[in-house]
C-alpha cells in the first residue's frame with residue numbers, strides 16, 4: 001500500500017544528550033532502511049518535515065509553555081519538566097518539526113494520498129498542554145487531534161491506539177471528557193512504571209465515559225497478552241468505526257528494554273501492528289504510525305524497517 005515516510009536531518013535529531021532517548025536510533029534506521037532496498041519501492045514515498053508554525057503548536061499547548069521551550073532552546077540548558085526532559089540548543093526547532101511531520105502525515109492520509117504514513121520521530125504522548133514530560137517536549141499527537149477537529153469537525157471520529165510500554169497520559173487526560181476521541185492504550189501497569197497512570201477504571205469521564213480503554217499489563221507480560229488486547233483494540237475499532245487511526249507504536253515493550261519490564265518479541269509486535277493495519281483495510285481508513293519510545297536503538301531501528309516492509313506488503 002502507498003506509504004509516506006517522514007525523514008530529514010532536523011526531524012531525526014529528536015533525542016537528548018547523554019540520555020536513553022538517543023538520535024542514534026534514527027541513524028541506525030537510515031542505515032538499515034537503505035540496506036533493505038525498500039527505498040527503491042515506488043509505493044514508499046519519503047518527505048521532509050519543516051518547523052511547525054507556533055500557531056499550529058498552540059492548538060494544543062499553552063502560549064507560556066511554548067515561550068518557555070523557546071527560551072530554554074536559545075539558552076541551551078535547563079529542564080523542560082521535573083527531570084526527564086532536558087533542554088539543549090535548538091530543541092524547539094527539533095520538537096516543532098516533529099509536530100509538523102505528524103500533522104502533515106495526518107493531512108495526507110485523510111486526503112487519501114496515502115493509506116499509511118509514518119513519523120518515527122513522533123508519538124510524544126507524555127507532554128501536557130502546559131508542560132513537557134517523560135522525554136516529550138511537544139505533544140504532536142495532541143496537536144494533530146486538535147488540528148483534525150478544527151479542520152474537519154469537532155465530532156470527527158479519531159481512534160488513538162497506544163502500544164508503547166508507558167501510558168499515554170498526555171493524550172488521555174487532555175481528551176478525557178471528549179467523546180469523539182477514542183483511546184485504546186495497552187501499557188505496563190502504572191504501579192510499576194512511569195507515569196503511574198492508565199488504570200482500568202479510567203474509561204473517560206462525563207459524556208466520554210466508555211470511549212477510552214486502559215489496559216495495564218503486569219511486569220513481564222509478553223506476546224500472548226499483547227496480541228489478546230490488540231485483538232480487543234481491533235474489535236473496539238470495528239465497533240466505533242473511526243475516520244482515522246493514530247497508532248503510537250512505541251517499541252519499549254520489547255524484551256530487553258532498559259527502561260521497562262515487558263517481554264514482547266519482535267514477531268509479536270509485528271503481528272500486532274499487522275492486525276491493526278488489516279483492521280484499517282477492512283474499515284477503509286488510513287493510519288498514521290508514530291515511533292514513540294524504545295531504548296535499544298538497533299533493535300528499534302530494525303523493527304521500524306520491518307513495520308515499513310509490512311505496510312508495503314498489504
Ligand SMILES: [Zn+2]
Pocket residue numbers: 164165166250252292293294
Ligand atoms: Zn514509552
